[in-house]
Amino acid sequence: MGITLPLLILAIPLFMFLLLGIAGVKMSHKLAGWLGCLGMGTTLVLAYTVALTYYFCPEFTAETGERIQTIVFNQTWLAFTQNLVISLGFLLDPISALMLIVITTISFLVHLYSLGYMEGEKGFQRYYAFLSLFSFSMLGLVVATNIFQMYIFWELVGASSYLLIGFYYTKHSAVAASKKAFIVTRFADLGFLIGILVLSYYSQTFDFLKLTTDSQWVLASTQGATFMGASVLTWALVLIFTGGMGKSAMMPLHIWLPDAMEGPTPVSALIHAATMVVAGVFLVARMFPVYLLEESATMIVAVVGAVTAFYAAMVACTQIDIKRVLAFSTISQIAFMMVSLGVASNGNGDVCHHGLGYMASMFHMFTHAMFKALLFLGAGALIHAVHSNDYTAMGGLSRYMPVTRWTFLIGCLAIAGIPPFSGFFSKDEILSAAYAWSPFMGVWMTIVAAMTAFYMFRLYFLIFRWDEPDYGHHTPHDPPLPMMIPLVFLAAVSCVAGFIPFGHFVTWNRMPYDIHLDPWIACSSVAVAICAICLAAYMYRTKNPLPEKMKNAMPVLWDWCHHRFYWDELYMFITHKIIFNGVCRPLAWFDRHIIDGTMDSFAAVTNKLSRVIAPLQSGQVQMYVFVYIIGALLLGGITVLCLI
Amino acid sequence: MFENILIYFVVIPLVMLGLLALCRDIKQIRAVAVVGSLGLIALSVVTLVQYLGMRAAGVEDPMLFVDSWTWFAPLNIHLAVGVDGISIAMLLLSSIIVFAGSFASWTIKEPKAFFLWLILLSVGVFGFFISIDMFTMFMFYEVALIPMYLLIGVWGSGNKNYSAMKLTLMLMGGSAFLMMGLIGIYYHSAPEGGQLTWNLLEIVKNASIPHGWQSFLFPMTFVGFGVLGAMFPFHTWSPDGHASAPTAVSMLHAGVLMKLGGYGCFRVAIYTMPQAAHELSWIFLILTGISVVYGAFCACVKTDLKYINAYSSVSHCGLVLFAILMLNETAMTGAIMQMLSHGLMTALFFALIGMIYGRTHTREITQMGGMMQIMPYLSVCYVIAGMASLGLPGLSGFVAEMTIFVGSFQAGMTDYLAGHGSLRLVFTIIACCSIVITAVYILRVVGKLLFGPVHDEHHRTLTDATWWERLSTVTLIICVAAIGCFPNFFNNLINFTFKPAIFSVLGMN
Amino acid sequence: MDSVGSIILYTIVSLTIVIFSVLAVTTRKILRAATYLLFTLFATAVVYFMLDYQFLGAVQIAVYAGGILVLFVFAILLTSHPGHSSEPLTSKRRALGLIASVLMLGVTGYSLLARCNFFNAAPEAANPDMQQIGTAILSTGDNGYLLPFEAISVLLLACIIGGIVVARKR
């Protein structure tokens, strides 16, 4: 494959960013919007060409059927030492091709959708510029050939996410949310960075291909070094995973994602549901062969994922802001993917169940991107219609917005794991992998899946419930065409994506592999999901006192769930009370009063001393005479006494 | 004498001084300043090109364009010049900042005197970077420091007399240490009976400073330059000084003068006394490591824009000295990159703060807000500067910091695994933490100053940047982005001649 | 062995010097101080006569007692009211003065009395006559004082001019 197409995939969004960022102010909204869509559309076509070529062209398949990892180009960007070199390149392999498709699809749809959603907003051009910047960064991230390139683009997506969350910069909440998102992920990136440093010290390379091909040598290179009881490699991998936890909003670094919903809804769909937040999963998947080396690292991935999944699902059951519910559902679903990666290994440097977890994770990443984007865009349409994020302001919308309603329903069914929608297939693979790893994990994840179905349908029924608030003369209606097309398209994808033979495209060792549905697991999960949906329907479809009763029965639990287990308050306490008031302020005081005070006191002492000495030079001759005489006499007296 | 290209770095500013003295109105003064600084940029680019050409041709000398003219024979003082990649990078940086600074002081009061002092200051700066004779180096160093007093004391704002005095006295205090160190080096610069010399290249070649003396002279010189490099606990001149200084002076001071400190620490202290550097670096590592996080923490609570930026400079310049002390090729390359990067972005910061202050007449972030709606251009520039400062890839801060961290970590791990203690490692990780704290204070300022609703309705009438302000900021932004996007060019430029020097340092390990 | 007369004279003279010196600096009336100074100067002149320097004694009386004292008196009359007493000394000032002068007296007196051998009588010597003095002043050879003489002349001239310039009314 020539380098032109891959290069253009990266260059076009970058160019669009620069063009819209610099010249955008002079453009009309329409021109800027269509330019953005055109740029992204071109990228979409190119990315599909590249990805499909990769999947279907025999050139990229070895004799054994293994898909070949290809570095299309790799340009040295910064050479630290002979071995440690940051290159900017384009790595084409099953997961990067998959992500190319996901990113460009969702990004293009969001570009299109925003034409309607953001119409007339101040800073429309800026919005498109940032979208292009994000697309560029995200594409750069997934095609990274080395871990440092990934880190670079990792930071760039963080920054573009910051800019987009803070798009409504006149709102305090948006500014605070963007700041929070950036700082929390920055904190995680610190771990990522140190992890990279540790890993690269031993392996003496940043290169993914070197790291992941026959990665047993990486383990050997650490020479069994340990630190605080864990092997150095575990430390490195866990630290790198910390970066992933930050971006993918795993507990306890998840707090930024719900707040990030302050950004425009299409942005939430693109960044905070479909693409950027799965970067952590992608990172672990990319490093998967290395993670295989350390059982404890994968264990941590799995456990963090499992805990987060459950936690997020619980919280999602009690939120009233529809975007918040979707945000927590995103956290929960990403945690599914994490779990899936974590359970893909049995810890002997080998994978269990043919690496089912890896494939399932990637599969779920794909399907989740589609249906979650659909849900967010649907939510955007609802918000666009009623101008509120709060479900209490909604109701009876199925009458006014049929298209939105049906597409939203498809999304809900997909996420709930009802066949034949896409979520069923991918989630089922994950559950299989979990059961294979440990039955407890399987059951646990099944429960979470049931909760998913419950809260999604709670949301659905609350939004589209029968009683309707007073909309006045401004009745809601289905969104305009640019917003409609993405909804319908994504709904269609969510219906059929499950039938893609995913194992043929993406597996951990890039060997094609046939998916088998385990009937027992499939049946049980579907049954559980249907039960949960029925429960949700019973509780929320019509007016029912049960939710209130349950709330009153378990006030503490409800309160904790509703307040997201007070994580935000805890972080507030740590950052403001401890770090800001307990470290920064005393340090600043120390600097001004102790350090600077010392310096000033040198000056003050000198000054005082001079004021003491200066009056001796009084200008009074008599004083001079006195001092002179005394001095002379002392000298003379000494001379007389001693010498003569 | 005039066939050597380097001498023109001093000649051009001197000619500018002469022309400025003849100027009668503001237009002529501006013309002289702009043409002169453009000339300096052109000169540094020409030097760079010639240098690269000679390197490409395989010249292996540690310094090029070396020349020496006797100045005072009895003490063997020469005007000796010579440059390597580092000096050229610094010359480039200085000329760009002088250029941007000229535009930033477009409407200064009493322009003639102001520019006279400013250009005199740049004589010192350029002279310092081209010198390889310690005495002339020191002389130019002083020439660069003294105008500072007047520039702050006369054109400053706020508590300017105090600040000017404090800055000058503290830096002079540093100079006193430095002078002791330099004279000490001079008296041990030759083996028994040889001709004493101030020339750095010869001193390095002779390598004759006795070990005991090194452990005395190294701290002297390092602290002497370290004061200018804002090393903890000698950094307190920086917040006050910067807060009171006029825009262009802040730019030049933070952008270039503080680099004199880092450059001097490397060129004199470490270059000539590697053994002591290796043995005593731990003391200064602790101090500079503290600088890095301490400055960042302090910046988190300040509400005056210039104070925030000054503390951020303490943090970033601390990183420079920190990396130099790692005695690791990568880290030291990173240190020089950080000097370039910090010079440009902090100059940008100070330029923007000056422009905002010139409009709102306040630097308190609590009294401003929503600037993005009022002056979008300046605000966008501020965001870019902030992003550069917190290390966004594609801008200069990232490459510099990453180079430093990678290098330091390598050095630290090597030390740790060799059983030399974990000090370097621990402080590297502490220094890494600064990227988070930096993000905190930068975003805090950006959030409060630029975003949010407009705080003061009177500010709504303010205008956005004028053309000269745009020119000044755009120049700096382009440079910041250039380093951030094409770091390997600078990396190679610095690294190329760095290697022999570093090898000599590491060779004695 | 000196004559009894000269011893009596010496006693009177030295007592005059001591008493009037003390009085000159302790009296609070300035005009009296000038008068006491006059007596001291006269006594000094007598000492010069006793030591056979008649010319010097004459100069002392003419210039000091006659010239300078008159100047003093004029100045005093010009600048202070007659009968006006200066304010009494503060104890601090007196203490300073006493410390300095007593210390001076002690150190110098001790070294004179205990350490220096000045207890010989005056050797016989002729009184230098006027011719000798005049020749010495105006000669340039050994023991010639023409140069200082001229210098003093110039100095005096400068003083005259200076006095006029300083004191002249503007």
Added chain:
Amino acid sequence: MELKAIYFLIPSLIMFCCGLFGFITRRNMIAMLISLELMLNAVDMNFVIFNRFLFPGQLEGMFFTLFAIAIAAAETALAIAIIINVFRASHNIDVRTLNEMKF
């Protein structure tokens, strides 16, 4: 009894000390000048005494005194001119208050 050098030196010393005392303690400029004259006179006397007792054949001491008297006269004249001028300007010749020219 013989009149020895010390007998003349002691009164001269006392005169000097008085002059010193007066110079330090008096505030009136003329009084200070008077004290100064006392000291000068004591010194003159010493020159003469030493000349007479130690080097009787020579005239150095005498000439020194002679010139010193001349200089003293000149100096007094000038000083008094200044004092009068100061008095004219400020109606005061107290040294404590005459510090306008100090700074």
